[in-house]
Amino acid sequence: MREMLKTVEVQVRGLDVEVMEEARGRWDQLTKPLGSLGKLEEIGIRLAGIQGTVLPSVERRAVVVMCGDHGVTAEGVSAYPSAVTGLMMQNFSNGRAAVNVLARQMGADVHVVDIGSACEDDIPNIVREKVKPGTDNMAVGPAMTREEAVRALEVGMGFARKLSSEGVQVIALGEMGIGNTTPSSAIASVLTSHPLAELVGRGTGIEESVLPHKGHVIQRALEVNQPNPDDAVDVLAKVGGLEIAGLAGVVLGAASEGVAVLVDGVIAAAAALVAYRVEPKVGPYLFASHLSQEPAHRILLEAMELSPMLHLEMRLGEGTGAVLAMPLLQSATRLVQEMATFADLGL
Numbered sequence: 001m002r003e004m005l006k007t008v009e010v011q012v013r014g015l016d017v018e019v020m021e022e023a024r025g026r027w028d029q030l031t032k033p034l035g036s037l038g039k040l041e042e043i044g045i046r047l048a049g050i051q052g053t054v055l056p057s058v059e060r061r062a063v064v065v066m067c068g069d070h071g072v073t074a075e076g077v078s079a080y081p082s083a084v085t086g087l088m089m090q091n092f093s094n095g096r097a098a099v100n101v102l103a104r105q106m107g108a109d110v111h112v113v114d115i116g117s118a119c120e121d122d123i124p125n126i127v128r129e130k131v132k133p134g135t136d137n138m139a140v141g142p143a144m145t146r147e148e149a150v151r152a153l154e155v156g157m158g159f160a161r162k163l164s165s166e167g168v169q170v171i172a173l174g175e176m177g178i179g180n181t182t183p184s185s186a187i188a189s190v191l192t193s194h195p196l197a198e199l200v201g202r203g204t205g206i207e208e209s210v211l212p213h214k215g216h217v218i219q220r221a222l223e224v225n226q227p228n229p230d231d232a233v234d235v236l237a238k239v240g241g242l243e244i245a246g247l248a249g250v251v252l253g254a255a256s257e258g259v260a261v262l263v264d265g266v267i268a269a270a271a272a273l274v275a276y277r278v279e280p281k282v283g284p285y286l287f288a289s290h291l292s293q294e295p296a297h298r299i300l301l302e303a304m305e306l307s308p309m310l311h312l313e314m315r316l317g318e319g320t321g322a323v324l325a326m327p328l329l330q331s332a333t334r335l336v337q338e339m340a341t342f343a344d345l346g347l
């Protein structure tokens, strides 16, 4: 019975190390000084291991934007009202948000999923998979029940598997949810054990003077809920968010299907760390796009040993950074496909 479901079951294969060795050999034969394409070489080799071929491809790209609202906004932790989540869903639907613009440029399909917004409208082009209309206020009790968190994880897993069955080779993690830097910092605090002072940031732009209040709200949520650091689903349910759970599910579903994942900013990274703690084998499927201005982002990426490709001082979310990094993955695949080898030159 669904109510009895306590955790998620997922099987993730390790990367194909033989193919990776072969791919490394191929990169070393290309007409360039050894190792001179730096991180692009590591990206290309990892993609080879993920797809089980020395000539991987990321021509089919998608961004999944999970949307949710947060009861904790009642505590005054965001610079914007919750209603902006629904307004931005309308904006995504019209193709006019930043992520739409960038995805068009980068050749990625945009999929927007209402997994937990408080918006009651039926918006065209938005997938309705609402687990509930926003989380409960984690400063006074759990944000979700465990069962709700597992349901949201399953929505994400199912969505990633569907995209994989349609031929998608890389998925960017996007989200929209006013208030969601607060649960992201809470998750980072429990799962990395770093002090809250290093993890709380201005999100959409709260004043510096409001930061201590945001920290106290998170501290209260941790005291009230006592999330178990050894049980990532417990942490997700008690101090997480529905869109964060959905994205953690996307990571698990994508990795289980051999699909690469581009992690976006701080919220996507919190979701990725939850998935990584549920199943550490997802680690090699993850690529960090950029470094957000939100301080918890660096700490979350370090906990997964990920190194960001871009430093653009962004803090938007929606999957914008992840979509911007797509051409870099594509460059890695194109270089290995199209460059001459020294043998081609007769050397």
Ligand SMILES: O=C(O)c1ccc[n+]([C@@H]2O[C@H](COP(=O)([O-])O)[C@@H](O)[C@H]2O)c1
Residues within 6 Å of the ligand: 077, 078, 079, 080, 175, 176, 177, 178, 179, 180, 181, 182, 202, 203, 204, 205, 206, 264, 265, 266, 267, 292, 293, 294, 297, 314, 315, 316, 317, 318
């Ligand atoms: O991606 C990031 O690193 C990031 C950093 C700060 C804010 N955001 C976005 O801003 C919203 C959350 O900010 P806040 O202040 O409401 O917690 C949410 O919609 C996120 O997509 C995103």
Ligand SMILES: Cc1cc2nc[nH]c2cc1C
Residues within 6 Å of the ligand: 080, 084, 088, 175, 176, 177, 204, 316, 317, 318
């Ligand atoms: C306008 C706006 C757009 C966003 N996109 C992601 N988070 C956002 C937060 C706000 C406030």
